[in-house]
């Protein structure tokens with residue numbers, strides 16, 4: 001079976017959950033090969049092998065961490081040329097999509113972004129037009145380059161050989177045109193990243209004030225979830241903008257999305273409607289969010305959410 005290259009998203013050699021999901025998916029499509037780029041790459045080898053990587057291509061060239069995505073796209077392009085893979089899978093986050101676009105240009109290939117499912121013949125399920133339409137798409141030219149949203153597949157272990165193959169690449173001046181001068185790690189207060197989280201609890205205008213997010217955070221912490229917010233809440237300054245879910249915010253696709261005090265405007269839906277199970281809590285039984293929800297709770301969120309938090313706490317013992 002042909003190789004399927006998976007770009008591993010990692011921090012100093014510790015892969016993020018989405019990388020294990022992509023390797024799990026790659027096992028259905030061919031022989032998974034992990035591509036780990038940047039400082040600490042070799043430290044990831046054993047971890048990605050546990051999820052089926054037969055080969056682990058590593059490159060720790062300093063250009064990979066000193067510049068934006070150009071050098072990473074170049075290493076991947078050289079690997080595509082030398083391995084002729086069946087496909088390249090990347091995480092559908094901002095960096096993954098930018099690398100994918102550059103890789104598509106460099107290799108003359110078709111690109112699919114934001115896939116939420118993939119079949120063995122590389123047909124991707126892809127929400128488009130802000131998530132209002134779902135299409136089945138297939139790359140018709142070159143090597144299929146596909147970015148896949150986090151939580152599209154449950155990660156499962158299946159040991160691969162994990163043979164490490166260090167690679168080198170020649171970087172052009174264009175690859176190095178933008179230099180990273182500082183990195184600031186966002187303080188998430190121990191909560192998972194919004195884009196990767198399996199559970200997201202979001203609050204909207206219905207929380208009434210910044211303090212109202214206290215009940216949202218308590219439920220999130222009981223569930224080990226990330227906190228999201230509608231634009232009405234972030235524009236009001238009740239919660240930081242980087243937590244905004246929607247068309248002009250983050251796109252999430254968790255196993256469980258809980259929307260409290262959110263009406264369900266089309267721009268909010270665009271960022272969360274591919275969530276596997278959606279629970280809406282709203283005091284207005286006519287709120288549009290209920291059209292989308294798998295479970296709806298009509299009631300005041302300040303009554304309902306603390307009860308939910310208590311119940312989750314009891315069940316966790």
Ligand SMILES: Cc1cc2nc3c(=O)[nH]c(=O)nc-3n(C[C@H](O)[C@H](O)[C@H](O)COP(=O)(O)OP(=O)(O)OC[C@H]3O[C@@H](n4cnc5c(N)ncnc54)[C@H](O)[C@@H]3O)c2cc1C
Pocket residue numbers: 203204205206207229230231232233244245246247248249250260261262263264265266267268271281282283284287299300301302
């Ligand atoms: C170009 C553009 C881009 C946009 N991008 C985004 C985006 O990325 N993300 C986004 O979210 N929005 C976005 N919006 C804004 C969007 O149109 C809506 O205005 C916004 O989503 C509304 O937020 P909301 O649901 O919190 O507020 P509202 O629509 O005001 O809804 C509040 C809801 O809370 C309920 N409620 C009130 N009090 C309680 C209570 N105590 N208990 C339970 N329920 C209660 C109400 O019944 C109501 O349904 C965008 C708009 C435009 C024009």
